[in-house]
Amino acid sequence: MSDQTMINKMLDARILFLGPPGSGKGTQCKHLHAELGLPHLSTGDILRHGIEEGKPACLQAKSYIDKGNLVPDNLITSIFKERFMMPDCGHGFILDGYPRTVPQAESLDGMLKELRLPLTCVFYLMVDDQLIIERTTGRLSCSNSKCGAVYHIKNSPPQVAGICDVCGSVLKQRSDDNVEIVTERLKVYKEQTAPVIQYYRDKGVLQEINGARSQEEIYTDLIGGIRSCATAGGR
Numbered sequence: 551m552s553d554q555t556m557i558n559k560m561l562d563a564r565i566l567f568l569g570p571p572g573s574g575k576g577t578q579c580k581h582l583h584a585e586l587g588l589p590h591l592s593t594g595d596i597l598r599h600g601i602e603e604g605k606p607a608c609l610q611a612k613s614y615i616d617k618g619n620l621v622p623d624n625l626i627t628s629i630f631k632e633r634f635m636m637p638d639c640g641h642g643f644i645l646d647g648y649p650r651t652v653p654q655a656e657s658l659d660g661m662l663k664e665l666r667l668p669l670t671c672v673f674y675l676m677v678d679d680q681l682i683i684e685r686t687t688g689r690l691s692c693s694n695s696k697c698g699a700v701y702h703i704k705n706s707p708p709q710v711a712g713i714c715d716v717c718g719s720v721l722k723q724r725s726d727d728n729v730e731i732v733t734e735r736l737k738v739y740k741e742q743t744a745p746v747i748q749y750y751r752d753k754g755v756l757q758e759i760n761g762a763r764s765q766e767e768i769y770t771d772l773i774g775g776i777r778s779c780a781t782a783g784g785r
């Protein structure tokens with residue numbers, strides 16, 4: 551395969567990220583989006599933007615998000631599908647936060663089969679509970695949803711406290727990033743999302759990545775993983 555063919559395959563990759571809240575999925579997806587130009591579909595971001603904009607379906611989801619619970623499958627699948635069917639997802643994309651239950655994974659499989667767009671790679675970012683609590687409770691996000699830059703109060707603070715380096719907007723803490731709600735999100739993750747990891751492991755497509763390292767080390771592994779899947783012709 552020529553270098554150009556491989557680059558083209560990487561630019562068309564269909565990537566799925568799995569991992570607990572705070573495992574660094576969003577950060578890595580943003581880097582990959584910037585590097586490969588693939589649309590980044592984060593259901594968490596889609597819901598938060600939709601709530602800000604007063605979209606009825608997203609407002610319906612708010613009470614679940616506020617409690618750290620999952621939004622019901624039929625509601626989240628219709629919200630996801632609306633975004634997924636937009637023309638920019640016709641070739642490659644990065645999925646972050648969907649699917650989170652086995653029925654969602656089965657719905658996604660059905661959509662991808664119909665569109666003849668099989669996933670290129672599935673990454674599972676592994677991080678232990680203690681690090682998750684530390685990362686999520688110190689996380690700060692830009693209040694400008696078009697910017698979406700993310701910081702950590704200790705590990706990657708902004709240059710000026712409380713202000714986004716990128717766009718100058720005020721930084722805020724997500725309402726579901728406090729210890730109580732994160733603990734609930736972790737419980738829900740173990741009960742409902744861990745089986746999705748097994749679902750993709752059983753299909754033989756899962757790549758397990760140690761998410762407790764530096765962003766750069768993880769990113770290098772991800773690019774290597776995408777390159778090898780692209781070389782293998784996708785799955």
Ligand code: AMP
Nearest residue numbers: 593594614615619620621626647648650
């Ligand atoms: P995230 O930003 O990915 O941590 O998502 C924030 C919240 O949005 C989650 O705690 C859920 O309440 C909701 N959510 C996001 N994606 C899904 C999904 N695929 N299924 C159900 N709920 C979701």
